[in-house]
Amino acid sequence: MNVALKWQSLPGRALHAERLGHLASLCLKLEVKTYPKPGLVSHVDNGAHRDMDAELLCRSADTLAPFFCDLAAAGAGGAGMDRLRAIGVAAERAMLAATEGVNTHRGAIFGLGLLCAAAGYRNAVSVRKSLGRLVSERWDEDILSGPVSLRSHGAVAARRYGAGGARAEAADGFPSVYDIALPALHAARELAPHDEEAVRVQTCMRLIADVTDTNLLHRGGPEGLRFAQASASAFLTAGGVGSSGWRRRAADVHHAFVARNLSPGGSADLLAMALFVDRLDF
Numbered sequence: 243m244n245v246a247l248k249w250q251s252l253p254g255r256a257l258h259a260e261r262l263g264h265l266a267s268l269c270l271k272l273e274v275k276t277y278p279k280p281g282l283v284s285h286v287d288n289g290a291h292r293d294m295d296a297e298l299l300c301r302s303a304d305t306l307a308p309f310f311c312d313l314a315a316a317g318a319g320g321a322g323m324d325r326l327r328a329i330g331v332a333a334e335r336a337m338l339a340a341t342e343g344v345n346t347h348r349g350a351i352f353g354l355g356l357l358c359a360a361a362g363y364r365n366a367v368s369v370r371k372s373l374g375r376l377v378s379e380r381w382d383e384d385i386l387s388g389p390v391s392l393r394s395h396g397a398v399a400a401r402r403y404g405a406g407g408a409r410a411e412a413a414d415g416f417p418s419v420y421d422i423a424l425p426a427l428h429a430a431r432e433l434a435p436h437d438e439e440a441v442r443v444q445t446c447m448r449l450i451a452d453v454t455d456t457n458l459l460h461r462g463g464p465e466g467l468r469f470a471q472a473s474a475s476a477f478l479t480a481g482g483v484g485s486s487g488w489r490r491r492a493a494d495v496h497h498a499f500v501a502r503n504l505s506p507g508g509s510a511d512l513l514a515m516a517l518f519v520d521r522l523d524f
Contacts (some may be wrong), residue, residue, distance in 0.1 A: 255318045258314070258365050262361050265463045266306070266354045266357075266514075270298075270347060272514070272517055273514040273517070274296050274300060277443075280450060280496045281500055282496075282505055283296055284296060284518060286428055290505040294341070296393060298341055298391055299347075305336050306347060307336065309330075309333035310358045313330070313333075313356075313359045314362035317358065317359030318522035320363065322384070333355070348461055353470060354410055357374075360374075360376040360379075360380070370524065377412060377413075377416065378413060378415035385412050418512050420448065422452050422512075423512055423516035424516055427516055433483050440483040447492070451475040455470070461505060469502065470499065473499070477491060
């Protein structure tokens with residue numbers, strides 16, 4: 243069957259895009275409403291950040307909702323990377339205006355934005371493929387060949403230390419989401435079936451332990467990355483959120499990150515992406 247015959251009506255696609263935009267924004271706010279996350283901003287404290295707090299991050303997430311909606315609608319319309327990139331640039335400008343110049347969600351605009359576009363496309367053509375696979379199939383070459391942000395701390399660290407970074411992650415279909423975060427998320431629900439915050443903490447720790455987070459490389463170099471991964475791994479090996487006293491132990495890890503000015507912002511973005519995909523994928 244010609245997939246063009248299966249495209250939804252414009253009103254249906256617009257409604258779906260709006261829902262996707264709000265879901266993406268909600269997932270960003272759920273990431274904020276998670277404590278203890280090592281070194282990261284939460285509703286409890288500002289972690290290793292002096293320039294942002296939970297209120298600012300939630301304001302940023304609300305500001306980005308209509309842009310995530312636009313990305314979903316563009317994906318539903320079969321847009322190429324040039325169109326998606328233009329929406330992303332507009333989203334970043336709106337974010338910086340809302341936060342008075344603080345980079346709260348540049349990485350999430352990129353990663354969650356691509357997933358929104360893929361979700362819009364998938365719904366429009368009724369294809370049963372994972373969002374990550376669709377991102378890779380439709381836009382991988384353009385992701386890798388597109389302009390490199392000179393302002394991104396993560397991109398600078400990726401170049402300096404030879405790490406793959408966000409672009410390689412996206413072009414490959416978000417393996418850190420599908421192979422690390424989602425299995426951790428589902429396993430954590432067995433450990434803490436009635437505590438979604440605990441589930442998010444466990445998933446965040448697993449991401450920190452297993453991902454080469456370029457934000458950690460930027461702040462602490464290879465030594466900081468090794469410390470962060472070892473600390474998160476030790477928490478998980480001791481039972482994670484399935485063990486007694488886990489909140490105190492997670493808080494201790496958090497405070498150790500803050501003392502070293504470490505913040506795994508890439509893992510935070512991946513957590514939000516995993517929450518988004520978990521709601522939508524099969």
